[in-house]
Amino acid sequence: MRYSQDWKSRGEKMAELMKITGLKKRYDNNSGITDIRMNISKGTIHGFLGLNGSGKTTTMKIIMGLLRKDGGMIEYDGREYDPANVNDRANIGFSPDLPFYPPYLTGEELVAVYGHMRGLTKSESKKAAQDLLKMVELYDHRNKKVGKYSRGMLARVGIAVSLIGDPGMIILDEPTSGLDPAATSTVRNLLGKLRKDGKTVLLSSHLLGEVQNMCQNITIIHAGSTIMEGSMNDLIEKFSNDQRYVAEFSKISPTIVSEIRKVEGINKVQVIDTEGRPMKLTFYANSDIRENVAMIAVKNGSMMISCTPEGQSLEELFLKLVGNRDDKLP
Amino acid sequence: MRSVSANAEKNSFSLHRMWSIVDYELKWDIRKKKVLFVTSFTFAVIILAVALFRSFSNNGFYGNSENLWSTIILVLTKGFISGIFPMVIGGVIAVDSIAWEIDKGTILLLLSQPVRRSEIYFGKFTEKLLVMFIISLLLVFFSVILSSITAGYQEHLIWIIPTATSFLLEVMVFISFTFMLGALVKQSGFMMLMLTGIYFLVLIGSVFLMLKDRFHMWMTFIPLAGVNNLLMSLQHFSIEPGRKVFLNYDLGPTMSGGVWVYPSQLLIYSIAGAMFSIVVFTIIGYALFSRLEIKG
Numbered sequence: 202m203r204y205s206q207d208w209k210s211r212g213e214k215m216a217e218l219m220k221i222t223g224l225k226k227r228y229d230n231n232s233g234i235t236d237i238r239m240n241i242s243k244g245t246i247h248g249f250l251g252l253n254g255s256g257k258t259t260t261m262k263i264i265m266g267l268l269r270k271d272g273g274m275i276e277y278d279g280r281e282y283d284p285a286n287v288n289d290r291a292n293i294g295f296s297p298d299l300p301f302y303p304p305y306l307t308g309e310e311l312v313a314v315y316g317h318m319r320g321l322t323k324s325e326s327k328k329a330a331q332d333l334l335k336m337v338e339l340y341d342h343r344n345k346k347v348g349k350y351s352r353g354m355l356a357r358v359g360i361a362v363s364l365i366g367d368p369g370m371i372i373l374d375e376p377t378s379g380l381d382p383a384a385t386s387t388v389r390n391l392l393g394k395l396r397k398d399g400k401t402v403l404l405s406s407h408l409l410g411e412v413q414n415m416c417q418n419i420t421i422i423h424a425g426s427t428i429m430e431g432s433m434n435d436l437i438e439k440f441s442n443d444q445r446y447v448a449e450f451s452k453i454s455p456t457i458v459s460e461i462r463k464v465e466g467i468n469k470v471q472v473i474d475t476e477g478r479p480m481k482l483t484f485y486a487n488s489d490i491r492e493n494v495a496m497i498a499v500k501n502g503s504m505m506i507s508c509t510p511e512g513q514s515l516e517e518l519f520l521k522l523v524g525n526r527d528d529k530l531p
Numbered sequence: 532m533r534s535v536s537a538n539a540e541k542n543s544f545s546l547h548r549m550w551s552i553v554d555y556e557l558k559w560d561i562r563k564k565k566v567l568f569v570t571s572f573t574f575a576v577i578i579l580a581v582a583l584f585r586s587f588s589n590n591g592f593y594g595n596s597e598n599l600w601s602t603i604i605l606v607l608t609k610g611f612i613s614g615i616f617p618m619v620i621g622g623v624i625a626v627d628s629i630a631w632e633i634d635k636g637t638i639l640l641l642l643s644q645p646v647r648r649s650e651i652y653f654g655k656f657t658e659k660l661l662v663m664f665i666i667s668l669l670l671v672f673f674s675v676i677l678s679s680i681t682a683g684y685q686e687h688l689i690w691i692i693p694t695a696t697s698f699l700l701e702v703m704v705f706i707s708f709t710f711m712l713g714a715l716v717k718q719s720g721f722m723m724l725m726l727t728g729i730y731f732l733v734l735i736g737s738v739f740l741m742l743k744d745r746f747h748m749w750m751t752f753i754p755l756a757g758v759n760n761l762l763m764s765l766q767h768f769s770i771e772p773g774r775k776v777f778l779n780y781d782l783g784p785t786m787s788g789g790v791w792v793y794p795s796q797l798l799i800y801s802i803a804g805a806m807f808s809i810v811v812f813t814i815i816g817y818a819l820f821s822r823l824e825i826k827g
Contacts, residue, residue: 291645301636305562
């Protein structure tokens with residue numbers, strides 16, 4: 202199944218900062234990306250999802266000039282973006298997925314040297330580095346060598362590095378990968394700060410719950426191509442054909458269950474035992490059938506206490522889209 | 532869509548950005564104590580050089596040996612000594628710059644910065660040049676002190692300047708070679724071993740050439756092996772009476788009564804040979820580096 206390629210979010214329209222169309226990169230072993238499309242809006246956190254090997258890192262490396270594209274176009278703020286052009290690249294900050302930082306430098310030196318490369322004077326970059334280290338809560342460790350940083354500290358210093366020089370957009374590749382819950386929470390708070398500050402962030406992550414909480418928009422790629430893109434809420438709503446409901450009754454009899462199963466549009470009815478008594482049902486429905494269910498209960502001497510729709514998670518959507526696909530990677 | 536030409540104009544080589552790479556590289560070298568190691572190692576060279584200079588001065592240049600075999604032995608001993616130290620120093624100080632960064636992945640963040648590849652490559656090279664220049668100045672300073680201590684006050688100290696110059700040039704040959712090798716093999720694990728192996732292979736090859744066809748001036752252009760002549764030719768120039776190096780246009784080596792007579796212009800050849808090696812290695816190295824892609 203290939204989802205509509207020109208599907209557009211019905212959500213709030215925001216100014217577009219980066220637009221990627223038909224991005225291609227072919228490696229020697231014939232793997233790579235074949236058609237990546239993405240629209241990143243200004244001031245949003247944009248989730249970038251895909252299975253391992255689907256082409257996320259390749260896409261990000263092309264944007265950062267680490268790989269040369271074989272085709273397609275990248276636009277930034279309305280004009281063509283050339284990753285080989287240092288002035289274009291100055292608009293983007295980057296934090297790679299693994300702690301690839303010079304281990305012999307201290308945290309402050311690390312952030313400051315990249316600030317210096319981004320055109321700041323030495324004193325400006327030192328001041329900016331200190332401010333950023335305060336923001337990522339590493340100021341007290343600024344004189345410690347990066348090689349002695351924990352994985353969580355490296356993730357935070359990576360965010361500081363990506364922010365030095367105040368680029369228009371930052372790319373974070375798996376910032377929470379391999380972090381313990383406490384470190385993940387710290388990074389999540391940092392992302393919250395960035396969101397609050399109106400930073401434009403392209404966030405690649407395997408933690409779909411995090412992406413769902415943090416990102417306004419997402420792009421899902423599979424086997425080197427974009428398969429879906431849009432605002433988070435609209436995508437979940439649009440692509441969730443069946444709504445999951447949880448209904449609680451005063452009592453549940455086999456007749457009630459049987460009759461509910463017969464209602465057109467209801468499927469996957471499951472009885473949940475509460476302290477040995479069947480009190481709740483869960484089912485999926487493709488329309489609002491709560492009234493029908495309530496009537497069945499009353500007809501059979503019971504009463505429906507509540508029946509609430511449950512929101513579909515990004516994880517369910519993602520797995521629905523790519524989890525069972527058997528496409529071979531290109 | 533707006534034109535990109537205005538932006539492209541700003542994409543030119545920037546000294547500020549190159550200097551930021553020099554700063555980055557210098558921090559690495561200082562933090563990794565490379566500068567300390569190289570300085571210490573240079574002291575060892577000075578001590579050895581001071582010990583050797585007397586024999587250089589007494590025996591003259593190796594070309595004045597009585598026969599071909601003794602010439603070859605001298606080439607292998609003094610030539611080796613004058614080449615092995617710059618190789619170790621050049622290799623050690625340069626191995627991190629390209630090979631280690633690619634190998635360990637730190638190049639990823641560096642190349643993603645808004646800095647041109649040329650600014651990165653030549654910034655790194657410039658930092659090595661500056662560090663080695665300062666170390667060469669130390670070489671001059673401490674050579675005078677040490678030689679005065681060991682051999683008493685010497686009137687003719689002019690040999691120190693060409694010695695330091697040749698040391699700097701020789702090290703830069705090996706640095707440019709190590710940069711090139713790093714961009715080619717992209718891993719630092721066996722870099723020193725590889726560098727040493729290639730150096731010896733070239734050296735042995737040049738000795739075979741000499742055995743076969745005797746010494747010719749073009750041999751000073753043999754990459755790596757040619758640098759061995761540099762130190763001695765500079766010393767020779769500094770102690771040779773008359774110093775006709777810039778006047779003698781007879782570029783061929785001659786035999787006179789069974790004795791090799793090396794014209795002073797060996798100096799020019801040696802300097803040109805070293806410069807040639809640096810330029811060739813740098814062009815190839817940069818060509819490889821500028822096309823480097825970070826996969827995976």
